[in-house]
Amino acid sequence: MQLPPPSVIASWPTPNYVNPETRGHLGMVVGLLLSGLVTITLAIRLYARKWLTRGFALDDIFILLAYFPTTAFTIIGVVAEESLQWNRHSWDVEKRFIVPGLQLTLANEMLFDLATNLLKLSILTQLYRLMAATSARKMTIAVLVLMAIISLDFFAFIMVSILQCTPLSTFWELSPGPQNCINQNAHLIATNIINTVTDWVVVILPIGAVLNLSLPTKQLSIIIVLFGVGILASSAGIARTYFSWMLTVNYDSAWIYWLTWFCSAIELNLGIICASIPATKPFFANYLPNLFETTIRARSWTIDWERKPLTHSQSFTTFIDQSSSSTFLPRQPTPLHTHHRGSDLNKPLPPILYDQHTGLEKQPERYAEPRFHSSLTGSPLWRREGVRFSDNHGLPAQSNLQALDRATILIMYRGDSDQGPIRQLPIRASTN
Incomplete structure (x- = not known):
C-alpha cells in the first residue's frame, strides 16, 4: 500500500491512542444481529426445502455456499472493528495494526465478491425455474445470459484481485513510492459499479414476470414486501459504491472503509434473508399454527349460555x-351474532x-x-x-x-x- 503524500500526513492532527474518536460498537451490534437472523432464516429454509417440501435444489446449494463467505465477511469486520481499530481515523490507528488490517481488507474484498455473486446466482436459479414452468422463453433466456455475465464477472474479479500486485504481499506493505500494482482505485470503482448494477438488475428483472402470474392478493402483498427488502439491499450497494469512491479521493482510509464494510454487510445479509423468506412458508404453515391454536380456541369458545x-x-x-x-x-x-337479521x-x-x-x-x-x-x-x-x-x-x-x-x-x-x-x-x- 502506498502511503499518502507527506503533505497530507503533515496536515493530520496529533495521533490520539488513548481516547480517540470512534464509531462505537455499532458495527458489532448490527453485524452480530444480522448474522444471527441470517443463520436462523437459512436454517428454516433448508429444513423446509429438504424435509417438508422435498424440493431441495440448486438455488439452495448456491445460497448455502453464499452463507459462509457472508458470515466470514461480517465476523471479520466485527473483529477488526474491536481489535484492529477499524472504527478510528487513520491517524489514530496504531502502526502495529496497519499491516494485519490491510491483509483482512484484501480477504474481505474477495469474500464479498464471492458471497454477492453466489447470492445472485441463487436468486437467478430460482427465477429460472419459475420462468421455465411458465414457458416464458424471453425471460428464461435473459436469466441465463445474466447468470453467465455474473459468473464471468466473479472469475475476472478473483483473478485480478490475486494478480493486482506482484508479489501479492506488496498490497499490505507500506511504501512511500509507487509499487508494482495495477491501478487499484480504478479496479475498486469498476468492481463496485458492476456489482451494484447487477444487484439492481436481479431485483428488477423478476418484478414484471411475477406480477403477470395473477397471484392472490395476500401472496402478492408478501412478494411486494420482499421486493422492497431487495430494493433496500440494493440501495445499500449504492451507498457502498459511493464510499468506495470516497476511498480514492480521501486519505482517511480507515474511517471511510468502515462505512464501506458496514454497507456491504447490510447488503449481503439482507439479500440472503430476502431470498430465503419465500422458502420458509411451509415451515411456518406447519408449526406456527400449532403454537397459537390452543390460545385462539380458548378465547373463541368462552360465551354466556x-x-x-x-x-x-x-x-x-x-x-x-x-x-x-x-x-x-x-x-x-x-352462537351466531345478532347483526344479520335480514338473512x-x-x-x-x-x-x-x-x-x-x-x-x-x-x-x-x-x-x-x-x-x-x-x-x-x-x-x-x-x-x-x-x-x-x-x-x-x-x-x-x-x-x-x-x-x-x-x-x-x-x-x-x-x-x-x-x-x-x-x-x-x-x-x-x-x-x-
Whole structure:
C-alpha cells in the first residue's frame, strides 16, 4: 500500500491512542444481529426445502455456499472493528495494526465478491425455474445470459484481485513510492459499479414476470414486501459504491472503509434473508399454527349460555370450523351474532359430504320439527326430518387427520318452548 503524500500526513492532527474518536460498537451490534437472523432464516429454509417440501435444489446449494463467505465477511469486520481499530481515523490507528488490517481488507474484498455473486446466482436459479414452468422463453433466456455475465464477472474479479500486485504481499506493505500494482482505485470503482448494477438488475428483472402470474392478493402483498427488502439491499450497494469512491479521493482510509464494510454487510445479509423468506412458508404453515391454536380456541369458545335466544322461532344454527388441525368438537360452540337479521335463517342446510374413512354409522333414531311460522319473516316453515349420525369407530390417527383437508360441522337446535341452554347434537363430519 502506498502511503499518502507527506503533505497530507503533515496536515493530520496529533495521533490520539488513548481516547480517540470512534464509531462505537455499532458495527458489532448490527453485524452480530444480522448474522444471527441470517443463520436462523437459512436454517428454516433448508429444513423446509429438504424435509417438508422435498424440493431441495440448486438455488439452495448456491445460497448455502453464499452463507459462509457472508458470515466470514461480517465476523471479520466485527473483529477488526474491536481489535484492529477499524472504527478510528487513520491517524489514530496504531502502526502495529496497519499491516494485519490491510491483509483482512484484501480477504474481505474477495469474500464479498464471492458471497454477492453466489447470492445472485441463487436468486437467478430460482427465477429460472419459475420462468421455465411458465414457458416464458424471453425471460428464461435473459436469466441465463445474466447468470453467465455474473459468473464471468466473479472469475475476472478473483483473478485480478490475486494478480493486482506482484508479489501479492506488496498490497499490505507500506511504501512511500509507487509499487508494482495495477491501478487499484480504478479496479475498486469498476468492481463496485458492476456489482451494484447487477444487484439492481436481479431485483428488477423478476418484478414484471411475477406480477403477470395473477397471484392472490395476500401472496402478492408478501412478494411486494420482499421486493422492497431487495430494493433496500440494493440501495445499500449504492451507498457502498459511493464510499468506495470516497476511498480514492480521501486519505482517511480507515474511517471511510468502515462505512464501506458496514454497507456491504447490510447488503449481503439482507439479500440472503430476502431470498430465503419465500422458502420458509411451509415451515411456518406447519408449526406456527400449532403454537397459537390452543390460545385462539380458548378465547373463541368462552360465551354466556344464559343470554336471550337469537330468535323466537325454531331454527338450525350451524358452526363450521375449517381448521386443518382440529381434532375434537368444542364443548360450548360460539352462537351466531345478532347483526344479520335480514338473512333467511330457514334456508336448507348445504349438503354434507362425508369422508369414507371417518367410520360414520347411521342410527335409526329420527326426529322431526313441527310446522310453525317464523317470527322474522312470517312465512310458514315446512316440516324437516333429519338423520342423526354418531362416530362409533373413533377418529383416525392424528397424523391422518393432519393430512386431510376437512371441516368440522356442528349443528345446534333450539325450540320456541325451550327456556334452557341450547342442546348440542353430537354431529361430527369430515369433508375433503
